[in-house]
Amino acid sequence: MNNAELNLYNKAKVLICDDDPTYLILMRDTLEAQGFEVIEAADGDTALIKFFTMQPDAILLDVEMPGLSGYEVCQQIRAHKSGKDVPILMVTGADDYKSILKSYEIGATDFLPKPIRWPMIAHRVRYMLRSRDALRELKNSQEKLKYLAYYDSLTGLANRENFNHHLEKFLLLAERSNHHVGVLFIDLDRFKRINDTLGHGFGDRVLQKVAKVLENNLRDSDLLARGADEGLTSEVARLGGDEFTIFLSQVDHIDDIAQVAQRIIQSLSQPIKIDQFEVTVTPSIGISVYPDDGLNVTNLMKNADIAMYHAKEQGRCCFKFYSDSLNCRAIERLELEQELRKALENDEFELYYQPQIDVEKDQIVSVEALIRWHNPKHGLVSPAEFIPIAEETGLIIEIGEWVLKTACQQAKIWLDEGDNECRVSVNLSSVQFKRGSLVGYIKTVLEDTQLPANLLELELTESAIMTDVEENIVRLQQIKALGVGIAIDDFGTGYSSLSYLKKFPISTLKIDRSFITDIDTCSDAAAIVKAIIVLAETLNLAVIAEGVETKGQLKTLQSFNCSMIQGYLFSPPINAGDFESLLINDLHLVAN
Structure with a gap:
């Protein structure tokens, strides 16, 4: 035991209890000479009172006393929460095995027979205090380990x-x-x-x-x-x-x-x-x-x-x-994910193209490229099913790059064949848009395919561009600097701020099909569409109405001076060969 520990333990309070005044005096003088603070009690009742009121660090108890014996005092102290680990030294003239065993059974820390070797008593007290501190440290470590094992360190909640x-x-x-x-x-x-x-x-x-x-x-x-x-x-x-x-x-x-x-x-x-x-x-x-x-x-x-x-x-x-049906759905989703990972390698994807019509000129001016997955097991899988999986798994990056490259290659083929100059529009997921390599990849694709940049437009949703707005403005400006057009897809369904919208270097707003569905029967839908068109005119942006399926919808849109239309009224998404026929034949789409 070093000097620092000696000085620490010498300041401890020690309760001594003995009905023999001589032993009481000798114990007090011996302990005080070693620097301990001594509390005296001549019987068991007094010892209990002084323990609860003065909270000593260690206790020396005579076993044989009138009234409460040392054994009874020890038991009552141990029964109290504040006396669970206080060191108790039993002092008695009996040194038989039964007395020693009983002392330990009732919770005594140590046993000291009389006559006492006085120079040793201070050392016994110090080592009892040292053992107590070691046990407390061990208990604290165990409690800390238990906490770490069963509770979350950040929130304090159960783990x-x-x-x-x-x-x-x-x-x-x-x-x-x-x-x-x-x-x-x-x-x-x-x-x-x-x-x-x-x-x-x-x-x-x-x-x-x-x-x-x-x-x-x-x-x-x-x-x-x-x-x-x-x-x-x-x-x-x-x-x-x-x-x-x-x-x-x-x-x-x-x-x-x-x-x-x-x-x-x-x-x-x-x-x-x-x-x-x-x-x-x-x-x-x-x-x-x-x-x-x-x-x-x-x-x-x-x-x-x-x-x-x-x-x-x-x-x-x-x-x-x-429900059980959800469980089956989860299994199907897992299988679909596994099959999706092989789809590119197995050449299972195909691009379909849906024309975008200028109804005033009565001609196709642009086309949206839409991915289709021909799965050998499930047949044609809807993009609504596999695109979310692709985004969650990160596969959307590889798939999105394939779509962009393939669409640009096809647009360049149509251009070289002398068909009407037709811009191709490609959707970008928010995952793709956030990649730092996006602008470089777009530039590489345009260089590799030799497609003029003005014949490529990228579509982004409001939610994709409205997170990290300032950073996104910079990225959009970099894309715009390449000469590529930028469209906001499904406009009206997100949460874009008009104060930011005018800062984005966009060229086109695409009105979401949910507003077009009942535009000719619902005044609220019509008012929203008209407001979007006025907003676009104010910001000098082009407008495309998506999901046009009836002549009633077309008539209402024309009354709002909306000339760019996309939807099943004119054509569903079709494969590259069928779309090429539309370009070659130069059909009068609106008239038909």
Whole structure:
């Protein structure tokens, strides 16, 4: 023991208790000579009072005393939470084996027989204190390890292992009591956008806020039930990243789970303010129910996860219950993903082309290239099915590059064959648009295919360009500098700001088909379309109306001075050969 430890322990308070005044004096003088602060008690009752009022660091107890014996005092101290680890040295004239054994059984730290060797008593006290501190340090380390093993260090919520452990226990209770248990799998929509734009440190603070919202918002009756010995501090679990889970025990009515899920959506969808920033995160929630959707933790968690992905497919910021049909859908999706990875290699993709008509000139002026997948097993797979998978897996990069190159090659063939000069329009996903190599790739494709840049137009959605606006303006200006046109696809369905819209170097607005569908029967739809056309004229932008299928829609659009039309009224998307026939024959499209 070094000098620093000696000085530390010499300042300790020591309670001594003995009914022999001589021993009491000798113990006090010996310990005080070594620097200890001594508290005296001549009987057991006094010793207990002084222990609870003065909280000594160590205790020396005489075993044989009138009234309460040293054994009884030791037992009462050990029974109290503040006396669990205080060192207690039993002092007695009896040194038989039974007395020693009894001392240790009732919780004594050490045993010292009389007559006492006085020079040794201070050393015994110091080593008892040192042992106490070592045990406390070990206990703290164990508790810290236990915390790290069962709780999430960022949010303080239960982690996956903790959650699964308690869910398993409650499933057993539910089986006995014939109750339902609801499992909610929560994923934050587009959370990666926050990390990418404001940094992971900021994202971590958002996750901490989300954890608090979940804890504060949910009623106790909706959450993890607590057993008397559970000591749970968290009612929600964080699985990692932006994924959280909750289980609802002893559910009587399935509708109660839906109410909880809706309350979570409403509370999490409120803006979160951190420093000078205000962000909004919305949750997609998948729900599985015991025993209908699984009898064990693994199946319930898997099925809740499947349901959560279905919620995302349905537009996010909603909840969905699991069902067998969803499980089948998930398996089909996995198979489709595996087959999609081989589609380029197996030459299964084809571009179709849908003409864009200038109704005033009665001719095709441009064409939109649309990808089609001819799958050997499933036949023609809709882009609505495989494009989201391609975006999630990153395959959209390779597929998108193929589409751009193939469309430019085809446009150059038509140009070289002497057909009407026709601009080709190619869709870019938000994933492609964010790549730093995009501008260089566009330039390379134009150089390789020798297609004039003015015969290429790239289509982007509002949502793609409205995240990281200032950075996107620079990228769009770089594309525009190549001589390539830029169109905003599905305009009116996103969240573009008019103050930013005029800063974007775009050339065309494409009115979404949802507004065109009832333009000739719904005054609100007509008003929106007319407003978009006026806006485009003000900003000196071209306008294309998508999804035109009836002459009534065409007539209304013409009354709004909208001359550029695309839709089934004129032609569905067709393969390159059929489209070439349209160009060669120069059909009077509107008249027909």
